[in-house]
Amino acid sequence: MFAEVEPVETCGAAEAVHQIMRKRKTSVRKGKTAVNREDDGCKPQGEWVAHVLRIRSAQDKPAFAELFRHFAPRVKAFLIKSGSTPSQAEECTQEVMATLWHKAHLFDPSRASVATWVYTIARNRRIDLLRKERRPEPEELTWGPEAEPDQVDIVALQQETAHLRKALKALPQAQRDLIEKAYFGDLSHREIAARTGLPLGTIKSRIRLALDRLRHAMK
């Protein structure tokens, strides 16, 4: 992937998008933050958070079944788009969903939405399965004395994620498709170019444009 992509190309826009997220992080660390109370049509607690908490505290199977019905067909689609066979993807999705149950105690709603968390589990499993590689993960953060995340931080993070999702949905289809390919296709920019027939420069500028639009939408 490296020989064909110049790191600077998409930096500016991506950097800008993520300053928003960085602010979020800083406020998490401080433990206090202003909450955006604007109604964006999402549950303030965040979609599916209560389900995971019920699995964690009460091994709640009906909650798990609902989560499963929502996420499993998405994870399976993700794995197939990334090059798994349907039967591999079926088996792997079941493992991902079982991991979600077993690791429910590690889920931190002040740092990730449930969809983000499921995505990271599925991505790591995909690297195991398709590439037969280890996936090095960063050292766990030590969060200091407070064991439970602050409710205010949970609301803030979940709302920001909802904003990002809304902005992403509002992107023109061509830009959404490219981001989806970059995430789900396990393709480098060059491979995307070969597949879509678009020149490399166009792809990079489209991804940059997409990230730029996201940044503006999140202001």
Next chain:
Amino acid sequence: MSNEIKHHLTDELLMGYSAGTLPEAFNLMVATHLSLCDACRAQAESYDTLGGCMLQDVSETVDMADDALDATLALIAGGVAADAPTRPSCDVLPAPLRDYVGGSVSDIKWKPVGMGVKQAILPTSAAASARLLFIPAGAAVPDHGHKGMELTMVLQGAFSDAIDRFARGDVEIADEDLEHMPVADISADCICLAVTDAPLKFNSLIPRLLQPFLRI
């Protein structure tokens, strides 16, 4: 600690780490840097958030088998594989590196490569290579260029080259345009993690002859 880091990863690398498209050696570099750098960690997590949104709103879903939920509940009932044991902490190596070394800095199996410089190649997939470098205090790594992309992150001590000075957590990103001769600070031996997706090329004869043996 993160306040002291001046040289960070690019957004391209952070997005690649989140999307899962980097070779294993580069994933190891990113995971190691994120262990020391809160700013890059927050950015990487925000790319994960983008991935989560794409998963939620994936353009088409694929139905699971009819018995999938029951099969998954059976998997759950079967219990969970034991997690890898947590290794004792180490002032030099963050957790992802301790896993690859199989212990702390004293467990690194160094091989001398000349002029006091030592290296230890880490077991990653062949798409790119990762190694630890030991540069004695005050010593220089021979003047060299790069064929592909090479990232070097300082774990202990510091080094300087024509670009800048690099200390713990700092990443130098070298490509074909950079020819440099890193020199370790005189105050301490320098230990770095270096990953590359192509062999290094040296500008003097002897290191060039050595290159096949060094596997770099």
